[in-house]
Amino acid sequence: MLSLRRIANISLRAARAHHTALNTVTEQDLAHFAKILPPSSILSTLPPSSAASQDLEQYNNDWMGKYHGSSTTVLKPKTTEQVSQIVKWCNERRIGIVPQGGNTGLVGGSVPIHNELILSLSNMSKVRSFDPVSGILVADAGCILQSLTDYVAPHNHIMPIDLGAKGSCQIGGNVATNAGGLRLLRYGSLHGTVLGLEVVLPDGTILDQLTTLRKDNTGYDLKQLFIGAEGTLGVITGVSILTPPAPQASNNVILALPSFKNVLPLYEIVKRQLSEILSAFEYIDRTAYDLAVKHGQGRALTDEEVEGAECFVLVETSGGRREHDEEKLADLLEFLMSAEEPLITNGAMSQSPAQFSSLWALREGVTEAVAKEGKPYKYDISVPLSSFQDVVDNTRKHLETKGLLGDHAVKHVVGYGHVGDGNLHLNVVAESYTPEIQAALEPYVYEVVASHRGSISAEHGVGAMKTHALHYSKSDVSIAWMKKIKEVFDPRGIMNPGKVLE
């Protein structure tokens, strides 16, 4: 354990050593930016802007309050051309850049490690085009996901991704992190639904691959590199994405399970009986449910409905024909309730749009409930479905043996997530972030994941949090080639330094 920690520390120092080759933003740089951008697009503590450093707090700190940068300057360009000029200058001057969207990331990838310049895409928020026949949407990277959802709704389309942060996260950031979310089960990943990208490369060159073609096999598919690169290979400024038709009928139901062991057989039955109308299969353990209810995230079930429930599953259906879907769902529920050895003890089905949202809130609100309850350590992992509960329980036991379980240190260990995708969100809720808890959890959790040949980041990404842990899920050969690609695109190492790769 100790030797691994030393390795981690050495890597951090190496990262910083590389990093100190970069320059900080000066007044002269600011004067240059003032020639490219209007005053409203520049926020800096340096003169002449001379803002208070509090004004930069929301840009320098992540959503969880876990990662803190110390940038002096935020730039908010309105056009791709402006982004290009900013990046070109920073490349020449060797100034580190952190591209930032909604700043809702959970791995410290969207805030500076030191005082890198923050390049916010928030002012680039226009929809460029939408074709209601094909459903292809072209939008600026700074468009908020919920706004895009609202934009395509009157045309009877929906965005192919949906996540709890939808009110704040931006599509550029979603693409840069290859966000997964609640609809991946049904619509697949952004690697499939993104048709084209407009990217500003680290030397300022604009790479325009903003096609609206559904099929285009002409050469290497460069956009796939930027999807999930977390802003380390370039700045995404425009996105072309395929939006699916809105379902004509949506339903959801929450199921109470007496034992976690029933989740896998339940999933098999649900998949088989609902087949093409299944659009989400989400898991929340009892603690996660109780926390969501405690923090008023959605209407609770009755005591009778949750009696004896060890965990819950939220099932959503989306289909083209209401009667057909409801019949399938009714048959499934009847089958489950009247089985000889029922996999579920109880459950509730929504009967109105308000209840549909409320049931979803019980799942989507867990993230917020956890953040309100304490300081969460978040591990977003892919492990075999059958081992979900063991991972959570063993983590709890491990903390107990270290004397860290209790109101003074770790208050709760909860598990929830996209069980249909094999993705567990393990959350360790602490009273405060401390080195002791950190040391107890890492590399313990990563080692557990590696032992299952799982992923240390199913969907949240690597950010600053897991750069040292990449080797738990990717071979040395893979990592070496990732570094070669990084070197090709960004030889000066200015693009989101210290993130993804060490």
Added chain:
Amino acid sequence: MHHVRGSNHFLPAVEEAVRLREKLKDAVKSIKAVTIGPPKSIETLRTALAMGADSSIHVEIPESAPAPEPLAVAKTLQEIIKRQEGGVDVVILGKQAIDDDLGVTGQMLAGLLGWSQATFASKVEIDAVKKEALVTREIDGGGEEVRCKLPIIITTDLRLNEPRYASLPNIMKAKKKPVEKLTPADLGIDFTPQLETLKVSEPPQRVGGGKVANVDELVAKLKEAGFTAV
């Protein structure tokens, strides 16, 4: 948003009936849910039965028929109420239908029956012994309390309650509860539309306001518009 089943207005009415039974216990002898609509509207009755109604009536109209108008609905309900053995004490409706948003059916029904009415209810208390209802109504600018003699027509505001989910065991039980099927002809009601939409127009566009640079400019503009200090 995409089409999620159910109406937000109907559930609070059912919920209130079930809560009244929880409060008044045996004083509530039965809860019956009624719907008027095409074959698929039976789903709303299944919901009501799953939430706690004992039995239901489906007045079925053809799929292709136009949505029934409030007066026809009110007359239908009046006829059904007349036919209930033992009488009816409380009728709870959503304040408006999701098809036309008119919000007049409850009031018409009260008029036809000559009963008390308390519309846009956000709080309901029933005294079964005194045969009285104390209802708080949502009005512009606040709440109005009315005390009414039973029998009574109540229409629900969305603020009245948060409807319970239909639990799976109750959904199963609801399948065995009775649904009586009737047609308008059985009740002797004519559903031929009486209303004709002559014109639909948007409210006039609001003219934008102007921004002022400071308080002095604001005062100057107010004076220009003829406002004087008091």
